[in-house]
Amino acid sequence: QVQLVQSGAEVKSPGASVKVSCKASGYTLTAYFMHWVRQAPGQGLEWMGRIDPNSGGTNYAQKFQGRVTMTRDTSISTAYMELSRLRSDDTAVYYCARPNSDSSGTVYYFDNWGQGTLVTVSS
Amino acid sequence: QPVLTQPPSSSASPGESARLTCTLPSDINVRSYNIYWYQQKPGSPPRYLLYYYSDSHKGQGSGVPSRFSGSKDASANTGILLISGLQSEDEADYYCMIWPSNAVVFGGGTKLTVL
Numbered sequence: 001q002v003q004l005v006q007s008g009a010e011v012k013s014p015g016a017s018v019k020v021s022c023k024a025s026g027y028t029l030t031a032y033f034m035h036w037v038r039q040a041p042g043q044g045l046e047w048m049g050r051i052d053p054n055s056g057g058t059n060y061a062q063k064f065q066g067r068v069t070m071t072r073d074t075s076i077s078t079a080y081m082e083l084s085r086l087r088s089d090d091t092a093v094y095y096c097a098r099p100n101s102d103s104s105g106t107v108y109y110f111d112n113w114g115q116g117t118l119v120t121v122s123s
Numbered sequence: 124q125p126v127l128t129q130p131p132s133s134s135a136s137p138g139e140s141a142r143l144t145c146t147l148p149s150d151i152n153v154r155s156y157n158i159y160w161y162q163q164k165p166g167s168p169p170r171y172l173l174y175y176y177s178d179s180h181k182g183q184g185s186g187v188p189s190r191f192s193g194s195k196d197a198s199a200n201t202g203i204l205l206i207s208g209l210q211s212e213d214e215a216d217y218y219c220m221i222w223p224s225n226a227v228v229f230g231g232g233t234k235l236t237v238l
Contacts, residue, residue, distance in 0.1 A: 035227065037227075037229075044218060044229060044230070044232040045161075045163075045169065045218055045220075045229040045232070046229065047226065047227040047228065047229060050225075050227075059226070061226060095168055102182050107157060107174060107180075107182060108222065109159055109171050109174055109182075109184070110161075110169070111171040111185065115168065116168055
């Protein structure tokens with residue numbers, strides 16, 4: 001079965017960078033895009049962007065342009081999300097999410113999620 | 124990115140129905156989009172429930188009971204999640220989502236309390 005296992009919690013200082021990993025198993029990493037979604041404490045879901053693990057191509061939400069970098073290492077079936085110039089309001093749980101499609105192949109939805117990685121930004 | 128508006132909270136009693144709404148901005152026509160719904164309980168990632176485009180184009184997530192259903196109110200430019208026969212286990216946060224082009228947009232979420 002599909003599993004996405006993320007790296008452990010991180011505590012970072014303002015201005016630092018954090019890199020979160022998402023190891024995929026049960027399928028071939030390059031077969032599906034990987035998305036990243038974050039959730040600040042007590043807040044809603046926020047889409048950050050996606051990577052095509054096959055080509056390495058990325059699309060980032062405008063809000064994170066210039067601060068986020070999504071990469072992958074296909075040899076170890078792992079996707080990464082790095083966020084730089086961290087601020088206190090970047091404190092959140094970060095999820096990787098893999099879309100799946102319906103039988104038509106035209107409708108995609110997120111039905112596979114990592115367990116989440118808590119990133120705390122504090123001085 | 125567009126903003127999807129959801130009421131912060133809603134409540135209903137067990138056995139009743141809950142109608143959760145997701146209003147799109149006026150420059151985005153709800154008729155043109157699949158509306159996706161997710162359920163999230165504390166400490167867990169979201170769970171995909173369903174999507175709704177029209178009565179002939181909709182889909183249910185794996186293992187999601189049929190008492191969860193979607194619809195649209197085009198006059199209000201709104202997507203709707205209807206939960207019938209409420210159970211205590213339905214108490215959770217519910218998020219709508221659209222997927223325009225190369226971006227994904229979530230609503231702010233509605234906390235559903237089952238009284």
